[in-house]
Amino acid sequence: MTTRFLSAFLLMFSVDLMAAEVWIGRPSSSYYFGQNLGQVMASQQNAARSKGEAQARIAQARQAFFAAKPNTPENEAAGRNFADALFGKDIFYLSLYVAEGVNEKSARRVHGLDLFTGGPLDGGIPSDGWFAFATWVDGVRASLGAPTNGQLLIVSSPDKLLQALRDNQKLYEKYRIKRDRQELNHGKSQDEADRWAEYARAKEEAAKARAPDGGAPLHKSEIKPFAPEVQFAKSYYLASSELRTLLAQSASSGQRMLHCSYGPLVTWEGKRGFDEYIFWYEQRPLTFMDIVRADNKKILMFVSNDAIRECPPTDKSAKEQRMASRLDAN
Structure with missing residues (x-):
């Protein structure tokens, strides 16, 4: 059986073959790789369809599967039909890669x-x-005597191909689980699906926790020593030598900061998180006006000009207070 004939042979039965049971259709791969594999393949050769027809069948089967009510006979039948179509697709792609294996060269050829x-x-x-x-x-290639990726494979007998498929049933099941999981995620990869699920949970939690003014509630307040090289680590290197000297003096004099954390809320990455506002605690540094004048890079732009003893109740009120303090300062 030549490589060319192998591809044609596999394509002939590729569209109509599956009734699995791992995820979609509750299939057991033994249906495909059991004693009736040869009969199933042979019976499908006369029902070969074009690629366009296969595309339409898969799309229709997918739509019917997701439209059927779960845990009903209709859903079971739609699942089996969808699983059949997906198995045909898998065999179609196996036929394109089995001659050389999956590598850069074969990928270019398939893309072409x-x-x-x-x-x-x-x-x-x-x-x-x-x-x-x-x-x-x-695995299929190795069973057919071509263990090296890229080694050209010529299959001499359909029976050998059938046996190679049976011998690698477990490898197929591992692939199929991942394939069906992505199908059940409506085409999203597992990472993408996990991100959307995380975003949905974060959004729901943030909505439940929302304060009457629409802001996120106070989560935690902490009084910390003023440590500018830590609290402004991402921008501290931009500070002028004059500003660093002034900040160091404030830190050594015992200046403290009030850190106000608000949430839960949805971060810009779509994850559950908290937002922090920083205020001077009880009193501003004695050299505060000198610090403002020397801060030409706006290192302290996210620190309120106010000195307070307690955190505002929500992030909305904290933001308003910080903005008001800056307007007052100007």
């Missing part, structure tokens, strides 16, 4: 074929499953 045939079938192999897919391909 996609350009001339309307693009990747159903978007190609899902991102979360790529490594597991490549491992499955390598």
Whole structure:
């Protein structure tokens, strides 16, 4: 069986083959790789479809699966049909990579074929499953006598191919779990799905905690010694020598700061977090006006000009107080 014939052979049965049971369709891979594998493959050869028809079938099966009510006979049937379509897609891509393995050269070749045939079938192999897919391909190739990636493979017998697929059923199952998990995440990778889930949880928690004025409530207040090289670490290196001297004098004189933390809220990264406002505690440094004059790089722009004993109740009121203090200072 030549490589060219192998690709055609696999494509012929690639569209109609699956009824699995790991995630989608509750399939067991033994359905595909059991004793009836040869019969299933043979029965599908007369039902070969074009890539466009395969694309449409997968899309329709996906839509039906997600539209069906969970835990119903309709959902089970739709899941089995969807699983069949996805298995056909997997075999289609196996046929494209089994001759050489998954490598840069074969990837370029497959990409070129996609350009001339309307693009990747159903978007190609899902991102979360790529490594597991490549491992499955390598396993099938090794069983067929081509353990080295890039080594050209010529399959002499369909029976050997069937046996290689059966021998690597466990590798396929590992890939399939990752594939179906991404399908259940509506195409999002697991990392992307986790980020969205984290964002949703953070948003819900922030909404529940929101204060009457719409701001985030006070989470924690701390009185800390004034340590400018620590508290302004990201910008302290910009300070002039004069400002550093003035700040050092304030720190050595026992100046303290009131740190007010507010939240929970949603950070700019879409995660659960807290925002901090810093005030002078009880009194400003004796050299405060000199510090303001020397701070031409605005190192202290996020420190309120006010000296207070207690944190404002919300981040909204803390922000308003800091802004008002700066307007007063001007």
